[in-house]
Amino acid sequence: MPAPESAIATDGLTRRFGDRVAVDRLTLSVTPGAIFGLLGPNGAGKSTTIKMLTTLLPPTSGSARVSGFDITTEPARVRRAIGYVPQLLSADGSLTGAENLMLSARLYDIPRAERKPRIAEALAFMGLTEFARLLVRTYSGGMVRRLELAQAMLHHPAVLFLDEPTIGLDPIARRSVWERLQQARRQFAMTILITTHDMEEAEVLCDTLAIMHAGVIAALGAPAELRSQIGPDATLDDVFAHFAGGAITEGGSFRDIGRTRNTATRFG
Amino acid sequence: MTSAGPATPPRALAESGKPLARLSGFARHAMAIASADLLKLKRDPTELFTRAVQPLLWLLVFGQVFSRTRAIPTGALSYLAFMAPGVLAQSVLFAAIFYGIAVIWERDLGIVHKLLVAPASRSSLVTGKAIAAGVRGLVQGVIVFIIALLLGVHVRLDPLSVLGVGVAVFMGSALFATFSLLVACVVKTRERFMGIGQLLTMPLFFASNAIYPITMMPNWLRAIAEVNPLTYLVDALRTLMVMGAVSVTGVPLDFAVMGAGIVGLIVAAAWLYPDLAR
Ligand SMILES: Nc1ncnc2c1ncn2[C@@H]1O[C@H](COP(=O)(O)OP(=O)(O)OP(=O)(O)O)[C@@H](O)[C@H]1O
Ligand SMILES: [Mg+2]
Numbered sequence: 001m002p003a004p005e006s007a008i009a010t011d012g013l014t015r016r017f018g019d020r021v022a023v024d025r026l027t028l029s030v031t032p033g034a035i036f037g038l039l040g041p042n043g044a045g046k047s048t049t050i051k052m053l054t055t056l057l058p059p060t061s062g063s064a065r066v067s068g069f070d071i072t073t074e075p076a077r078v079r080r081a082i083g084y085v086p087q088l089l090s091a092d093g094s095l096t097g098a099e100n101l102m103l104s105a106r107l108y109d110i111p112r113a114e115r116k117p118r119i120a121e122a123l124a125f126m127g128l129t130e131f132a133r134l135l136v137r138t139y140s141g142g143m144v145r146r147l148e149l150a151q152a153m154l155h156h157p158a159v160l161f162l163d164e165p166t167i168g169l170d171p172i173a174r175r176s177v178w179e180r181l182q183q184a185r186r187q188f189a190m191t192i193l194i195t196t197h198d199m200e201e202a203e204v205l206c207d208t209l210a211i212m213h214a215g216v217i218a219a220l221g222a223p224a225e226l227r228s229q230i231g232p233d234a235t236l237d238d239v240f241a242h243f244a245g246g247a248i249t250e251g252g253s254f255r256d257i258g259r260t261r262n263t264a265t266r267f268g
Numbered sequence: 269m270t271s272a273g274p275a276t277p278p279r280a281l282a283e284s285g286k287p288l289a290r291l292s293g294f295a296r297h298a299m300a301i302a303s304a305d306l307l308k309l310k311r312d313p314t315e316l317f318t319r320a321v322q323p324l325l326w327l328l329v330f331g332q333v334f335s336r337t338r339a340i341p342t343g344a345l346s347y348l349a350f351m352a353p354g355v356l357a358q359s360v361l362f363a364a365i366f367y368g369i370a371v372i373w374e375r376d377l378g379i380v381h382k383l384l385v386a387p388a389s390r391s392s393l394v395t396g397k398a399i400a401a402g403v404r405g406l407v408q409g410v411i412v413f414i415i416a417l418l419l420g421v422h423v424r425l426d427p428l429s430v431l432g433v434g435v436a437v438f439m440g441s442a443l444f445a446t447f448s449l450l451v452a453c454v455v456k457t458r459e460r461f462m463g464i465g466q467l468l469t470m471p472l473f474f475a476s477n478a479i480y481p482i483t484m485m486p487n488w489l490r491a492i493a494e495v496n497p498l499t500y501l502v503d504a505l506r507t508l509m510v511m512g513a514v515s516v517t518g519v520p521l522d523f524a525v526m527g528a529g530i531v532g533l534i535v536a537a538a539w540l541y542p543d544l545a546r
Contacts, residue, residue, distance in 0.1 A: 054385045056545045076387060084385045088378030094308045106300030107386040109293070151382070 007032040007159050007191035008053060012062035015048050022048040024215035025062060030191060030208070032158075035181070037206030038195040041244050045215040046195040047087050050161050053193070054084045067158040080108075083152030087163035087195075091147050093137035097128055100136060101151055108155040122150040126180060142173025146180065153184060160184075162194040166201060174198075178205050199236040209236075211243040218243035294395070297388035301396025306403055313407075320411045323359045327352060327419055330479075340480050344512045352416040352423075353505035353513075354478030359412050360405045360437055361498055364444035365469050367401050368452030368461055375456065375544045384545050391538035397449060398442040398534060405441025406434060413509075422511040432508040432519075439526040440501040446533040453540035478502050482516060500525040 008030040015023040023045040030036045038046045051057035053066055055075040064071045067081035091100050101122060105115040123129045126146040136144060145165060152160060162181075166174040178201065184190055196202055202209055203223050211219040211226075219226055219239065226239045309316075327348065334340060335347040342350035374380045383393055413433070417423050424430070448465070455461050475489055476498040482490055493499050504522035507515040515522070 051545070056381060056384055056542070079385055080387045082385065084382070086378035086381040088376075088381065090378035090382035092304070092374075092379055093377075094311065095304060099304065099307055103300055103304045104386070107297055107383070107388045109296075109387065148382075 006030060006065070007034070008036070008064070008066050008193060010049075010053070010062065010064040013049070013052060013059050013064050014061045015045075015052055015057065016060045021215050023052070023059075026215075026217065028210060028217060028220070030193060032191050033185065033189050034207045035185060035192045035194065035205055037202045037209045038193065038212055039197070039199075039202055039209055039240060039244075040195075040212035041197075044212040044244070046212055047163055049212075050084070050163050050193070050195065054082060054161055055079055080155075081158045083155070083157035083160045085145075085148045085152045085160075085162045085165055087167075089144065089148075091136045091139075091144050091151065094135065096133050096135055097123065097139070097143075097147050097150075098132040100147060101154060104151045104154050110155060118154060122154050125184075126150045127176070140173070142169050142176065145169060145173070145177055149177070149180065149184075153188075153190075156188055157190065159191045159193065162192065164195055164197070166196070166198060174201070181205065199240060203236055211240060213244040294389060294392045297392035298396040298399060300388075301383075301393055302399040302403070305397065305400035309400075309404055309407070316404075316408055316411065319359060319363055319408055320415070322362070323355045323412045324415055326355045326358070327415060331355075331419075341484065342481065343514070345510060346421075348419060349421045349510045349513075350481075350506070351479050352412075352419075352421045353509045354476075354502050356409060356412045356416070356437070356509070357440060357476075357498060357502045357505055358473055358478055359408055360440045360501070361444050361472060362469055363408055364401055364405060364441045365448050365472075366465055367397070367445035368448035368450075368465070369458065371397070371449050371452045371544070372456065372458050372461055375452075376458075380541075381545045384542055389538075390541050391534060394446065394449065394534050394537045394541055398446045398530065401445030402438040402442040405437050405445075409434070409437035416509075423509055424511055429508045433505060436501060436504040436508065436522070436526070439523070439530060440497075443497055443501075443526055443529050443533065446530060446537050450533060450537045450540060453537060453543055456544065472496060472498050476502055477506075477516070497525060497529050 006029040008028070010026050010028050013023060013026040014021065026045075026049060038049065040046050048057065052059050053064055053071060055071050055078050058072065066078045069077040069081060071078050091097075092103075095103070098119060101119045102115065105119060110118055120129070123132050126149060128143060128146060128150065131139065131143060136147060139147065149162075149165070152162075165181075166177050169177065181192060181194075182205070185192060194201075194205065207222060209219075209221065209223055209226060210217045219229075219242075221229070223236060227234045227236060230238050230242055331348045331351050334351070338347070340347060340350070371380070374383075384390075413423070451464055451468075452461055455464060475492040476496050477493060478498065482493050482499070485493060500517060500522040503515055503517045504519055504526075506513045507519050507522075
């Protein structure tokens with residue numbers, strides 16, 4: 001199979017919920033090996049976009065290819081090529097870290113002989129080796145996130161989707177997630193699409209940013225490019241306010257906030 | 269992790285299109301789900317014992333009192349012997365019908381989302397859940413079985429009968445748990461699910477042959493009992509478990525109805541399961 005020119009390519013990708021257009025004719029392309037950041041206020045359509053690209057949600061119209069496969073006609077192939085960490089909590093608190101990873105290994109058809117070493121590697125990579133046999137319920141927020149990343153990357157996906165991977169984490173835990181993502185990208189030439197509200201994260205981690213607002217992309221470019229568009233001393237916060245301005249007060253239903261909080265409090 | 273480069277994921281057997289390879293992929297994925305679920309049971313078996321309290325009360329209180337009145341014609345069987353398999357089936361039903369709560373819990377977190385982006389087929393995920401529920405039911409069945417034995421019910425103890433009871437309990441649990449999963453996929457929230465769960469269990473129980481024979485029922489109730497899968501589970505259990513019991517519907521039909529029910533429900537649940545992540 002020849003390497004696809006774009007790791008992710010969408011063409012007029014649209015999703016409606018009743019009258020509400022959550023994602024509106026989205027057309028974008030992500031180069032292989034890039035870390036692509038999707039920014040935007042609550043309710044902008046970031047999670048909906050990711051859900052369509054990960055085959056969880058069928059688009060209302062438009063199309064997309066992930067790792068060269070069509071999300072609507074070849075969902076099984078897409079699923080084999082991707083890893084995904086949802087905005088919600090996806091590790092099972094009543095299993096241990098190692099058991100969570102074993103479940104992933106089996107669902108992703110990692111051959112039996114490779115499972116144990118692969119899991120040990122993933123645990124070591126994420127700095128979780130000594131906690132492998134503890135119930136995930138007892139993990140800190142940062143440890144849970146790293147475990148979820150380990151689960152999502154266990155099968156060495158070509159494209160990784162991360163929906164607000166550092167929300168609710170303290171600065172040190174956040175940094176440790178960033179470092180691991182950068183290292184994983186270098187080692188596995190993985191393409192990463194990440195959504196975030198965190199401007200520092202966007203600046204440090206992402207090669208390209210798309211600022212999404214009300215289902216459409218309001219701005220697209222490298223962090224430095226976007227800043228220079230606004231002014232010589234502009235920060236990404238200024239960029240965000242400029243392109244998604246006003247939205248912060250009006251956007252985001254109660255439901256969105258509830259879901260975000262849900263993630264932030266983790267196991268409570 | 270080694271620097272293996274952009275590893276192409278292992279070309280899975282499941283994708284190769286050969287029916288046998290697909291089947292083995294299906295079985296492996298289902299077992300992965302089932303064994304993860306059963307690890308939780310192993311870790312926290314208390315629920316099995318708390319769930320044994322209710323059947324114990326039914327047998328001790330209800331069973332003893334009704335044995336005295338002889339109000340219910342149970343043929344050659346004592347009333348306690350007649351109702352013991354009914355109470356076993358009831359405990360299976362009551363445990364399995366709330367299985368969907370766990371699935372809603374997994375949706376409220378993001379566990380369902382994680383499972384649904386894996387390359388495992390939806391039907392293998394749902395089948396894995398059904399198998400886990402079947403095993404849970406089996407463990408619980410053992411407890412009720414022993415209670416019945418201790419209360420002096422003449423239980424058949426030949427290996428084939430015991431095996432038959434085990435298979436029936438497994439199938440009954442898988443059937444009602446899959447039904448519960450299906451309901452969970454439709455209602456999606458805990459509150460609505462609890463409401464519907466409460467609403468369903470009692471009618472299913474009373475419109476069956478669990479604690480009185482079908483022959484006693486008015487025609488309308490009998491018509492319902494005859495399409496109620498619980499009736500077939502009870503009939504199989506009663507015939508296989510109690511000495512001297514005679515099947516009303518026929519044991520082969522009992523297993524056929526449960527088998528067909530499980531397959532139909534798994535197909536429907538596999539179809540609706542992805543809705544949980546939308
Ligand atoms: N299942 C659904 N049913 C109805 N409306 C939905 C559903 N999912 C999302 N929406 C709506 O679609 C819009 C986009 O939601 P989405 O979750 O994609 O936003 P987001 O950018 O991820 O926001 P956040 O930063 O809060 O996570 C919102 O208005 C949301 O209320
Ligand atoms: Mg979101």
